[in-house]
Amino acid sequence: MLLGGINVKISILDYLEDNLNERQDKIAFRDDSREVSYGNFIYRAKQLATYLLEREFRNITVAIYLDKTVDCLEAMFGCIYSANIYCVLDIYSPEDRIVTILNTLNAKVILTESKYLKDILDIGYEGVTIIQLDEIANDISENKLLECRRKIIDQDPVYVLFTSGSTGIPKGTVVCHNSVINYINSVIDIFKLDSTTHFGSQTPFYFSMSVLDIYANIFTGGTFTIIPKLLFAFPVKLISFLNDYKINTIYWVPTAMSIVANRKTFSAVKPKYLKCALFAGEVMPVKQLNYWIDNLPNLIYANLYGPTEITDTGTFYIVNRKFENNAPLPIGNSFPNSEVILLTEENQLAAEGEEGEICFRGSFLGAGYYNNWEKSQEVFCQNPLNTAFFERIYRTGDVGKYNERGELLYISRKDFQIKKAGYRIELGEIESNAQSIEEVKDCVCVYDSEKSKIVMYYTGNISEKDFIDLLHTKLPKYMYPDVYIKKKVIPVNSNGKIDRIQLLEEYKNENDKE
Amino acid sequence: MKMTKNEIKNLIMEIAEYKEADIACSDNLIEMGIIDSLMVMEIIDYIEDKYQMEFPPESIVPENFESIDKLYEVLNKILP
Numbered sequence: 001m002l003l004g005g006i007n008v009k010i011s012i013l014d015y016l017e018d019n020l021n022e023r024q025d026k027i028a029f030r031d032d033s034r035e036v037s038y039g040n041f042i043y044r045a046k047q048l049a050t051y052l053l054e055r056e057f058r059n060i061t062v063a064i065y066l067d068k069t070v071d072c073l074e075a076m077f078g079c080i081y082s083a084n085i086y087c088v089l090d091i092y093s094p095e096d097r098i099v100t101i102l103n104t105l106n107a108k109v110i111l112t113e114s115k116y117l118k119d120i121l122d123i124g125y126e127g128v129t130i131i132q133l134d135e136i137a138n139d140i141s142e143n144k145l146l147e148c149r150r151k152i153i154d155q156d157p158v159y160v161l162f163t164s165g166s167t168g169i170p171k172g173t174v175v176c177h178n179s180v181i182n183y184i185n186s187v188i189d190i191f192k193l194d195s196t197t198h199f200g201s202q203t204p205f206y207f208s209m210s211v212l213d214i215y216a217n218i219f220t221g222g223t224f225t226i227i228p229k230l231l232f233a234f235p236v237k238l239i240s241f242l243n244d245y246k247i248n249t250i251y252w253v254p255t256a257m258s259i260v261a262n263r264k265t266f267s268a269v270k271p272k273y274l275k276c277a278l279f280a281g282e283v284m285p286v287k288q289l290n291y292w293i294d295n296l297p298n299l300i301y302a303n304l305y306g307p308t309e310i311t312d313t314g315t316f317y318i319v320n321r322k323f324e325n326n327a328p329l330p331i332g333n334s335f336p337n338s339e340v341i342l343l344t345e346e347n348q349l350a351a352e353g354e355e356g357e358i359c360f361r362g363s364f365l366g367a368g369y370y371n372n373w374e375k376s377q378e379v380f381c382q383n384p385l386n387t388a389f390f391e392r393i394y395r396t397g398d399v400g401k402y403n404e405r406g407e408l409l410y411i412s413r414k415d416f417q418i419k420k421a422g423y424r425i426e427l428g429e430i431e432s433n434a435q436s437i438e439e440v441k442d443c444v445c446v447y448d449s450e451k452s453k454i455v456m457y458y459t460g461n462i463s464e465k466d467f468i469d470l471l472h473t474k475l476p477k478y479m480y481p482d483v484y485i486k487k488k489v490i491p492v493n494s495n496g497k498i499d500r501i502q503l504l505e506e507y508k509n510e511n512d513k514e
Numbered sequence: 515m516k517m518t519k520n521e522i523k524n525l526i527m528e529i530a531e532y533k534e535a536d537i538a539c540s541d542n543l544i545e546m547g548i549i550d551s552l553m554v555m556e557i558i559d560y561i562e563d564k565y566q567m568e569f570p571p572e573s574i575v576p577e578n579f580e581s582i583d584k585l586y587e588v589l590n591k592i593l594p
Contacts, residue, residue: 230544233551233579236571259555268571472531477552 048078253422
């Protein structure tokens with residue numbers, strides 16, 4: 001039985017509440033200070049939702065200013081129950097970036113805790129109601145919740161998730177109930193997840209990869225344990241932590257898996273309960289993957305691929321053979337209910353073995369970028385192969401091709417967007433922030449993908465130290481350039497455009513000499 | 515070859531971009547938020563590179579990176 005005689009599952013909430021019969025007291029989520037059962041989790045989410053609805057906050061964007069905690073998850077579901085669109089902020093990112101995001105969202109409400117109140121007031125974003133969750137203890141109004149719930153359809157948005165934008169303005173992908181539901185159901189089916197699944201969560205909640213473990217947990221009635229961030233510096237402790245909590249499933253960025261491999265952790269301790277290791281977010285180095293496979297041959301390993309704009313990922317490859325250390329790991333094939341189409345520059349279907357832009361069709365597609373029609377229409381566009389009726393595709397800007405086994409391979413980015421330590425970074429965003437420093441005349445970033453280094457070339461009357469200090473106040477840490485090189489002039493190519501290729505070669509040559 | 519406490523301190527201050535007050539050798543670097551997980555890795559990478567050695571996996575635990583004193587003690591044991 002769902003809602004007042006309705007027996008169709010419409011929203012994420014219907015899946016969450018499936019847990020109420022059998023798993024009322026089962027631990028749903030855990031962090032390093034508390035754990036919460038499904039029953040209490042739903043209660044708390046409804047309490048927050050009632051609070052919001054009583055203040056007429058409904059169908060608006062709500063920013064969540066909290067660290068990665070169970071409280072944050074409760075706040076997210078409080079928003080879902082009240083038909084508000086949540087957006088989890090990275091509280092460690094610079095104020096400027098947070099303000100840009102709040103402005104884009106036109107956020108009227110920020111959910112937080114009293115300990116962050118001063119930080120939020122310091123940001124100086126006006127006209128917003130700040131709600132401190134640790135002060136909320138009202139009764140639940142089932143009537144208000146039901147009234148709100150009846151109006152929810154599966155094409156209503158659940159959240160907005162921001163990624164780096166090339167103009168320096170982050171883009172917020174809007175994702176609806178139906179996308180999350182279809183994506184998660186496919187993932188559960190492929191990886192055979194069920195109520196015995198226990199996720200050890202690594203990725204931040206403002207990162208699309210967290211959608212998989214949070215929602216797969218709720219849909220299966222499993223358990224989700226947040227791994228303290230600090231443990232990723234201490235791999236032996238990290239693996240002991242997995243053992244202590246009997247964690248059997250992980251979905252980590254390759255960087256996190258590589259740390260374990262690089263420290264030869266398994267000679268000291270091996271995960272005893274782990275069954276499934278999924279990874280995505282950047283290219284998984286085969287050398288480190290082989291270390292895992294050699295030591296733990298019985299696990300399922302899968303390489304997932306996709307952007308935030310299609311909820312999380314759209315293709316997967318379950319590792320089923322041995323790869324040489326320098327061989328590329330395929331990104332595999334589409335999940336059920338999603339399809340990849342490879343389009344050539346002429347918008348034709350790529351021929352067998354030909355490279356093309358990876359495009360997705362299907363219900364994983366998000367609803368575009370919040371308050372950004374131009375960019376939305378550019379990349380969430382009509383399928384050029386279909387001239388008969390409306391059919392949206394998402395153009396990833398990634399180039400791929402199929403190998404002779406029919407597995408998709410990722411080749412490169414079409415533009416200058418890069419992936420570093422799992423973060424998606426537009427070099428243009430770093431450049432435009434650097435450009436905003438008065439003394440900087442010209443600047444350009446190139447990315448040495450072999451060494452994972454962002455190299456900043458610049459001209460202007462500013463010392464390297466001052467430049468770094470100023471730039472660091474504008475960017476989140478993961479976007480910091482690794483190398484700074486001051487030039488007299490920035491080279492341009494025959495079209496008068498900055499010659500990134502020459503700069504990158506220059507950098508590589510210099511580096512090889514050393 | 516060994517690292518002095520001062521060398522360790524300078525390394526930590528540089529990696530952590532910590533410019534404010536002086537760090538005392540007994541200060542708890544992790545609790546005080548001076549170093550985080552990424553910085554611990556940078557410290558390890560730097561030392562491994564400089565001394566051409568590898569930290570035994572068992573030695574990479576929070577307790578050993580708690581303070582300059584503690585790290586000094588550990589490095590004394592494991593550096594070649």
